[in-house]
Amino acid sequence: MTTSTQSVDTPLHHRSAADLSAGYAAGHLSPVDVVEAVIARVEEKEPVLNAFYRFEPEAARAAARASAHRWADGAQLGPLDGVPVTLKENIAVKGLPMPGGTAARDAVVADHDAPITERVREAGGVVLGTTTMPDWGMLSSGVSSLHGISRNPWNPAWTTGGSSAGAGAAAAAGYAPLNVGTDIGGSVRLPATWQGLVALKPSAGRIALDTPYLGRAAGPLTRTVADAAAVMGILSLPDVRDYTRMPYQDIDWADLDRDVRGLRIGVHTDAGAGAITDREVATAVEQAVDVFADAGAEIVEIPPFINQGLLDDLDDFWRVRFYAQYRAMAPAEQRQVLPYIAQWCARGGTLDGATAVEKYDSIAEMRRATILATSGFDLVLSPVAPMAAFPAEQPMPFSDPETTMTHIAFTVPYNMSGQPASSVNCGFTSDGRPIGLQIAGRSFQDLAVLQATAWYEANRPADADPVWPA
Structure with a gap:
């Protein structure tokens, strides 16, 4: 430490x-x-x-x-x-x-x-x-x-x-x-x-x-x-109860010192699906990329590697999964579920088994596409989300439960690929809302991701440093 x-x-x-x-x-x-x-x-x-x-x-x-x-x-x-x-x-x-x-x-x-x-x-x-x-x-x-x-x-x-x-x-x-x-x-x-x-x-x-x-x-x-x-x-210490666990690696997590000079870094600013990135968010991420470039990193733009169909399919698969829970509830229990969630998962009940399997199979394609698109890079920089914080009372950045989750197109590919990804503050909107930079890496390169995140934390502009609310 x-x-x-x-x-x-x-x-x-x-x-x-x-x-x-x-x-x-x-x-x-x-x-x-x-x-x-x-x-x-x-x-x-x-x-x-x-x-x-x-x-x-x-x-x-x-x-x-x-x-x-x-x-x-x-x-x-x-x-x-x-x-x-x-x-x-x-x-x-x-x-x-x-x-x-x-x-x-x-x-x-x-x-x-x-x-x-x-x-x-x-x-x-x-x-x-x-x-x-x-x-x-x-x-x-x-x-x-x-x-x-x-x-x-x-x-x-x-x-x-x-x-x-x-x-x-x-x-x-x-x-x-x-x-x-x-x-x-x-x-x-x-x-x-x-x-x-x-x-x-x-x-x-x-x-x-x-x-x-x-x-x-x-x-x-x-x-x-x-x-x-x-x-x-x-x-990260091992536990036999997780049957999906990776082999334990003895990592010195305190070893955060690493120069980014010479790293090959992909920049992913067009997710290919979901919401269009707000201008203030895009600008903050672009300025963060410049910090890496000025330090000698090789910067390469990455084109979109998922599409709206893959995002829609994943969203529908989750609807099926949670509709199964909702359907098993008594009517009185169903009425206690947040109405937004009840409406969101209802579409899962309209999809037959073959369609649900097709939706599930799309996840493998998202995994394949993400790994292939990012494999040639030490790191990939992107927004975390295409928008800044929305009103607290809103369940989602959008109001319609029928809408696919338009805000996760930058984040969810790394869940499905299993790759590590961080968030670190890189700026603020004009009204003071924080903006995060996502730094993703190859599978099992968690320490490299944290090292790059620490490097950016130490080298970001002063106006991107959070001053915590008193």
């Missing part, structure tokens, strides 16, 4: 994991004081932001006291011992309900810790609780039939993004330096782009899940690249 570079005037709730660890080691800070500062921050902001599903301050206090004793005895479990962490509500925490963002059914109470939760606890991380998500995680916002609306700390009128809605808000608000979400189409990168954060969707199978499925990954949402790298060091 890198050494602290933050000012002593930085509030405890906005300190990085590295800064907290350095303070604990030197005896200048205590996990108990940090958790109390975080609890005060949550109590101050949570009535507006609504980022937590289950906030567990007493459990966090107990964990912080245990951590403080370990640091005092020189028996700390690692550099993240005593560092606050939040977990998305679909990551099992033993004893806590897992409603999946919906009011439609009584939530199942987890009878075990997920692999992610176990790794965090083994490292001494202080779990503050679980963060919100929209119904079934199938919205890119913080709108939920169970939770209401989660809001953006930069401006509560703006969306958090989703589906890792509360995780993003917790990171930006200063609830915790380390926050873990899940991502099947952009669900850690979208909250990151719309809240000025760093996120990594790692290679498929890098972080063990106890409920893996096609395209799904878990990853960090943090305020700095160093914090994302630090938590990857524990999240």
